[in-house]
Amino acid sequence: MMKKVYVAGHRGMVGSAVCRALSSPDSPLGPVELVVRTHSELDLLDPAAVRRFYEAERPDVAVIAAARVGGIGANSAANSRFLYENEMIAMNTVWGAAEAGIGRLLFLGSTCIYPRLAPQPIPEDALLSGPLEKTNEGYALAKISGLKLCEFLRRERGLLYHSLMPTNLYGPGDNYDIAGGHVLPTLIRKFETMKDVVPLWGTGSAIREFLHVDDLASACLFALSLDDPPDLMNVGSGEEVAIRELAEAVKEATGSTAQITWDSSKPDGTPRKLCDTSLIRSLGWKPRISLKEGLAMTVASYRAELAAGTVRLGRG
Secondary structure (H helix, E strand, O other): EEEEEEEEEOOOOHHHHHHEEEEEEOOOOEEEEOOOOOOOOOOOOOOHHHHHHHHOOOOOOEEEOOOOOOOOHHHOOOOHHHHHHHHHHHHHHHHHHHOOOOOOEEEEEOOOHOOOOOOOOOOOHHHHOOOOOOOHHHHHHHOOHHHHHHHHHHHHHHHEEEEEEEEEEEEOOOEEOOOOOHOOOOOOOHHHOOHHHHEEEEOOOOOEEEEEEHHHHHHHHHHHHHHOOOOOOEEOOOOEEEHHHHHHHHHHHHHOOEEEEEEOOOOOOOOOOOEEEEEHOOOOOOOOHHHHHHHHHHHOOOOOHHHHHEOOOOOO
């Protein structure tokens, strides 16, 4: 019998990638019936509406990819909103699914849940072992609540609710908002639009790991294909790059000749963040898209989205 799969946040970068993967003939889950709702059709901040949706649709599986997301500037300026909205989305979608008797759920978070000075690479058991990075503390707290709720419901009710924590993501459908976007799409847009000088935050010394969103989607389907997955698994590429080096790589990928300047009065964020992906790799998953290949693909998708008038340049 064909499974019915609900993807929350299907219009976002992650949700749309999961939908593409689920619709592929190569999907390890086989043919599925996709269930999606736009924000106007279902407000995930409304617990009663979410509960009614679950009871009416009765999906076999729910994938929670919906979230308010943003870069270091957006997060640090609005920690309260990032905490409130993401906490409500997590609680409503996970608790509502449990109350409606939905048997399986995959919750997606971020490796920003880990302490600012966590051991590197960051293992899953580093969770709650130290203070969080202040610039995105609200978002991180909400995601921790969501994954813990999944863990508790699995233990108390026997529901197969589990979580994936991806590293920094990029790819088609990203948000290229310069004021509030994440570092990589912001870099792409700046190098595509600023011809002479590209000003960047911080010193460029922070070290990050990036994963193409299609690799995350493959990890989601892999996790959902497991009969007894771990409660929490990290998902990452295993490739590290300093932001300064990333900026040069994006400059090359776009063909820009602009000069890069750094504003050291702005924060760098967490000094280093590489996640330990030995758990999911030991079970049989690994990424396939290198950063160089992924950057070329993403620049091409940005240009295609811009030409089609579908590129995201802000919230919404």
